[in-house]
Amino acid sequence: xxxxxxxxxxxxxxxxxxxxxxxxxxxxxxxxxxxxxxxxxxxxxxxxxxxxxxxxxxxxxxxxxxxxxxxxxxxxxxxxxxxxxxxxxxxxxxxxxxxxxxxxxxxxxxxxxxxxxxxxxxxxxxxxxxxxxxxxxxxxxxxxxxxxxxxxxxxxxxxxxxxxxxxxxxxxxxxxxxxxxxxxxxxxxxxxxxxxxxxxxxxxxxxxxxxxxxxxxxxxxxxxxxxxxxxxxxxxxxxxxxxxxxxxxxxxxxxxxxxxxxxxxxxxxxxxxxxxxxxxxxxxxxxxxxxxxxxxxxxxxxxxxxxxxxxxxxxxxxxxxxxxxxxxxxxxxxxxxxxxxxxxxxxxxxxxxxxxxx
Numbered sequence: 001x002x003x004x005x006x007x008x009x010x011x012x013x014x015x016x017x018x019x020x021x022x023x024x025x026x027x028x029x030x031x032x033x034x035x036x037x038x039x040x041x042x043x044x045x046x047x048x049x050x051x052x053x054x055x056x057x058x059x060x061x062x063x064x065x066x067x068x069x070x071x072x073x074x075x076x077x078x079x080x081x082x083x084x085x086x087x088x089x090x091x092x093x094x095x096x097x098x099x100x101x102x103x104x105x106x107x108x109x110x111x112x113x114x115x116x117x118x119x120x121x122x123x124x125x126x127x128x129x130x131x132x133x134x135x136x137x138x139x140x141x142x143x144x145x146x147x148x149x150x151x152x153x154x155x156x157x158x159x160x161x162x163x164x165x166x167x168x169x170x171x172x173x174x175x176x177x178x179x180x181x182x183x184x185x186x187x188x189x190x191x192x193x194x195x196x197x198x199x200x201x202x203x204x205x206x207x208x209x210x211x212x213x214x215x216x217x218x219x220x221x222x223x224x225x226x227x228x229x230x231x232x233x234x235x236x237x238x239x240x241x242x243x244x245x246x247x248x249x250x251x252x253x254x255x256x257x258x259x260x261x262x263x264x265x266x267x268x269x270x271x272x273x274x275x276x277x278x279x280x281x282x283x284x285x286x287x288x289x290x291x292x293x294x295x296x297x298x299x300x301x302x303x304x305x306x307x308x309x310x311x312x313x314x315x316x317x318x319x320x321x322x323x324x325x326x327x328x329x330x331x332x333x334x335x336x337x338x339x340x341x342x343x344x345x346x347x348x349x350x351x352x353x354x355x356x357x358x
Contacts, residue, residue: 002217004224006137008156008231015136015160015224017217022048022166025055025097028122028159034093036061037085039108041068044100044126047169052099052124062088066104070256073103073143075151081111092116095158101127101174102134102261106149109140113155123160127170128178129262131162132185132219137227137237143256147317148248154232162220164212177262179204179297180243184269185219187290188239189226191335193218198293205297239337242329243268246352249314250306258301266294267303271355276330278347279340286333291358308352315348 004015016024029036036059038045038052045063064084066077085094098108098121105123112121125135141152167175179197186194196215197204203211223240230237247268251259259267273290276282315326325341326348332338 004217004220005228006156006224007228008138010231011156013157013159015162015220017162017164017213017220019163019165019213021161021163022051022124023055025052025122025124025161026058028161029056029059029095029097030120030158032093033059033095033120034091035059035089036095036097037064037088037090038062038097038099039064039066039081039104039111040099041066041104043068044104048099048126048166052097056097060089066100066107068100068103070103070143070251070261073107073256075142078107078111078114078142081107082115085111085115090115092119094119096121097124098122098135098157099124099126100130101125102130105130105135106140106152107142109138109155109157110142110152113140113153118155120158121155123157125160125162126166127174128167128216129174129181129260130178131164131167131216132178133181133223133240135160135162136220136223138231145252147252147314148256150317156231162216164209164216167212168207173260175207176205176297177260180262180266180269180294182215182219183290183293183297184240184242184265185222187269187331187334188242188329188337189222189335190218193222194293194334198289198296201296238327238339239329242331242337243272245315245318245326245328246271246311246355248318249311250303252314252317253306253311263300266297266300267355269294270358271351272329273331274354275328275343275347275351276332278351279330279343281338282331283333286331289334290331295358303356306356308349308356311352312349 096112123135138156141149243265247264
């Protein structure tokens with residue numbers, strides 16, 4: 001299977017997409033590395049710890065456990081992990097190996113970014129969402145009560161090792177949550193990928209290896225290309241936020257306890273598509289295709305009782321809000337989007353209401 005590369009001004013690194021790639025970890029640990037700190041969760045370590053221990057056996061190493069969960073994605077947990085690293089002999093020669101889902105890769109990546117002012121990290125994502133999005137591109141961070149990922153840093157990894165076979169151990173809900181990030185990639189820049197997801201839900205949901213490998217590779221290729229051209233999200237990389245502005249508000253409003261991140265993004269895509277149609281940016285038939293594609297990978301947690309006005313107010317806390325103006329990624333057609341802050345505020349509330357209803 002292919003290997004992709006992200007090339008930024010400061011670093012060029014590989015993204016290996018290959019079944020069995022976890023058994024290649026030792027190839028990516030620098031020869032002069034000091035202690036290796038594997039940051040993971042207990043459930044992931046039970047599944048893959050035996051294999052990974054063989055890969056790091058020749059290096060001094062420690063296993064650090066993050067409790068997991070969006071509610072624990074906070075600075076206090078990063079500080080606790082850093083204290084453990086110091087107690088166990090961490091220094092500037094240390095390397096972090098992040099093994100887990102998107103929350104874990106964000107937290108462990110941020111830990112590596114700030115420990116001793118920055119040490120290397122290798123990302124091994126074990127959920128679909130992390131494989132196609134969170135582990136790629138160097139975005140790291142934690143949440144505030146006010147919003148998601150409001151404290152963080154860009155810190156590119158040494159490598160990203162993606163094994164599609166690990167997805168067979170995922171709970172079905174976690175697998176479905178990752179599919180929404182793939183739909184997102186299709187809407188923003190890859191119509192062939194979108195129509196694969198739209199027309200083949202049976203093969204996608206049955207974990208057909210051919211389809212799974214293709215949708216991961218297509219998503220990785222797209223994200224690697226976008227990040228290589230815009231590492232710090234100053235221009236084109238902002239298109240990756242399609243669905244996220246609305247979705248982050250939903251996560252924050254429900255206390256990060258009701259929706260998985262991918263599920264919130266799915267709802268956010270429906271809201272953004274509704275806003276796009278109201279602004280006469282997106283044809284009605286394309287909005288309907290996006291909504292039908294998203295809905296075909298449900299079910300979703302209930303949105304009953306959620307106040308649309310509170311969600312609209314939360315949009316201003318999103319990190320994409322600049323000088324008080326909310327920037328929205330709106331689809332123009334399947335495969336193309338635009339970024340704009342020039343929208344009718346009445347339409348924003350109506351789009352939220354419509355998305356809550358569908």
